[in-house]
Amino acid sequence: MQQCSITVGLPVYNAMPFLPEAIESLYNQRARNFTVLVIVDGDNDGSLKYLETIQDERFRIVSQPNHGLAATLNRMLREAGTGWLLRQDADDVSYPTRIERLQEYILQFPDAGMFYSLAEYYPPKRSLGRFRSTRGTPHELRKLVQSGYLLSICHPSVALNVEKTMAIGGYRNLLHAEDADLWWRMALSYDIHLLPEVLIGFRQNSTSISSRNSRTQELHGLYAQYLLLSHLSGCRPLPLSEISQLLESNISANRTQAKQQLRHMNMHLAAKQYGSALTAFIRSLLASPAYLIRRMIDELLPLSNIANGISPDLFYRRKEAFWP
The missing domain is CATH 3.90.550.10 (Spore Coat Polysaccharide Biosynthesis Protein SpsA; Chain A)
Incomplete structure (x- = not known):
């Protein structure tokens, strides 16, 4: 060949x-x-x-x-x-x-x-x-x-x-x-x-x-950001096991729920389950209106600054805990 x-x-x-x-x-x-x-x-x-x-x-x-x-x-x-x-x-x-x-x-x-x-x-x-x-x-x-x-x-x-x-x-x-x-x-x-x-x-x-492990995915995504910030600041990162609770304190349960419900909406649409899709959309809206609005802005105005992670300041404010 x-x-x-x-x-x-x-x-x-x-x-x-x-x-x-x-x-x-x-x-x-x-x-x-x-x-x-x-x-x-x-x-x-x-x-x-x-x-x-x-x-x-x-x-x-x-x-x-x-x-x-x-x-x-x-x-x-x-x-x-x-x-x-x-x-x-x-x-x-x-x-x-x-x-x-x-x-x-x-x-x-x-x-x-x-x-x-x-x-x-x-x-x-x-x-x-x-x-x-x-x-x-x-x-x-x-x-x-x-x-x-x-x-x-x-x-x-x-x-x-x-x-x-x-x-x-x-x-x-x-x-x-x-x-x-x-x-x-x-x-x-x-x-x-x-x-x-x-x-x-x-x-x-x-x-x-993503559907089966949304919470874990959020946690490990924050750890990936922590590794990035450790690299940028020249600090030695701690293993995930030592800071998982610190990271989890920055995960919004409502945002995670809203994100998961939007996934469910599309899965229901693909299966032509339109009533269930509408229910999932409403649940997403109720869980976090701010997330849903942000997601719609990203969809309608895709040239905006789309990125993942939380504000790096939230890490740096607790520098003694993240980089002892």
Whole structure:
């Protein structure tokens, strides 16, 4: 097979019934010169059996005992065999021009560390909105990170320069926030470029990490921000176990509930459960009107300064506790 510059990395963990549509979206790419590395990270739902029916020399199927997402993605980086690893999750859909547009951007910015695109919730005709994504030039993204905030980027929309990603340590085992932790390290070391187009459909479903672990994801996201601030201030970070209570005191239960209910709304819309969708929307509004308004502003005015995390001042005011 002719060597190509892009490997699509598809981690799979009990991915049925959405996996076939994800695979089909790769068959439907206008570009053809790419390979696909599928790592089945444990399986008890028939995902591996389905994958074994694929007869396409571009696909490499690997099965392993369950090691978790970060370890699986690091294995993909080691075994990609190409210069770029394009992320996709097993329940998401790459639109037909995705790889073609990425190839064009790689030629234009060959020294980039990472590319990402916009993403819409899937299926688009039965879901509302787009993934809340930070937008800006590489310089603007770096400046935002240097101010102490995290980038908001849809993980399955990303393409990573394999060599540069490995140089900054790859994915660290920060449960449900390994992506946000990688973005800040990448932004400080290399250029991150946005492809300002919707190139992937991001599915919200009840078995996804975000749906099942929203509270843990919030906690580990704050820890990723703490690691960033530790790096910027030259202080040694404490392990999560020693400051988890400090971090949890900054998590708004109402905001977490509002965010979760918006996810439920889109899941109900996708299932054509319109009454339940309306109920979820009302619950989101009641839980945190401020969050819902902020989310609507981000949707309607996407050029605003979208970032993740809390004010860095909330960390610095308790510097003695966070950096004793």
